[in-house]
Amino acid sequence: LVLLCFRLLLVVVIAVIGFPRWAFIARIIRSQILALRGRPFVDRARVVGSSDFSIMVRHILPNLLPQIAANGALVVANAISIETSLSFIGLGDPLQPSWGTLLSLAQRAGAASAGAWWYLGAPGVCVLIVSLGFVLLGNALDDTINPRRRTIP
Template identity: 80%
Template structure:
């Protein structure tokens, strides 16, 4: 009568996961970054519970460009709206745009990088020439040229996949112009992984190229994709802020970049309304710093060749 062999895979995998988490949390930068992001994500998740519904010009109750006081902690804007209310609600818009755009960027970059590294040859050459274009041309400049064209084609009325056209276009443009770096990283890792024995064994048993890439190569790329994904989010926030500051955002769903655009139009800098410019500006810097710190900590955790100082 045969005895059942206990499955030790799950406990071993659990121990390895705990080791990786302890190493990641051991970095000071990781703890700082996670604290910043956790705080902002809470603000973005429940803005109405914290500061009430989004204020508009019709229901504004403060004075015009009033400095910070007991009633309005971060002062008011040019129409009397509470800047704190706008900042908290703007967190949801800015983070939604950045995260969805990053998902698009990671999907495109991972797909192109894997195909390029796995097939090599002519496919590799052509895909890398396309990647070089997006890698060399500044993402912001390319997005600045493409965004007005997309807005003209799609229009500004109605919704697209739940987003207003202006937000949808910004998300799409950022996602489709910021994948070059991800593709390069994924390609270099795929070139190494395709020569491993587990890939050769998969070929011997008759696995298709798509099956090998999805079942055997992609899981080994997840750590690098996650580490670089955090850095892509930081870049997406900067790009969205810059595009919205130039007037390509949606004024009905104000993001931090849209707030900076409105503050600039109201002449906040010239009249000394530092709170109007400072509040969204500090938020952009803090969230971007949080994602950069987390991304660097993930890279240090999964890349043994890097020697980071905890």
């Protein structure tokens, strides 16, 4: 029963982190779909008799995937920061290893006042590097995909 409660807590943490983020992604996808819907290649596909499902799968979805990937990388970086924060203040799953739990345990043990910076430094640097990596990946994908952000040499 205790194990089931902790697993339920993990589902709650996932829901708390993921549920508010869907609106951000949905707005981006909706605006891209509305922009793509009026493009000439969609009109041409409609004229030759393609079904709505075929137009969606063959024309609209391939144009959406890079945008979803770029924004997804940024959402992952944000989710890592939120999960670390929740685990640090004790709202994470205690059975799952987490950088926030490591930071919390080091802070409770007095690592900062004892001069043991490596207890705080290792998980802190890991969170920073992984989050920064996802942010840079999202920016790189956005730079390669978004024609307005491309620089002409």
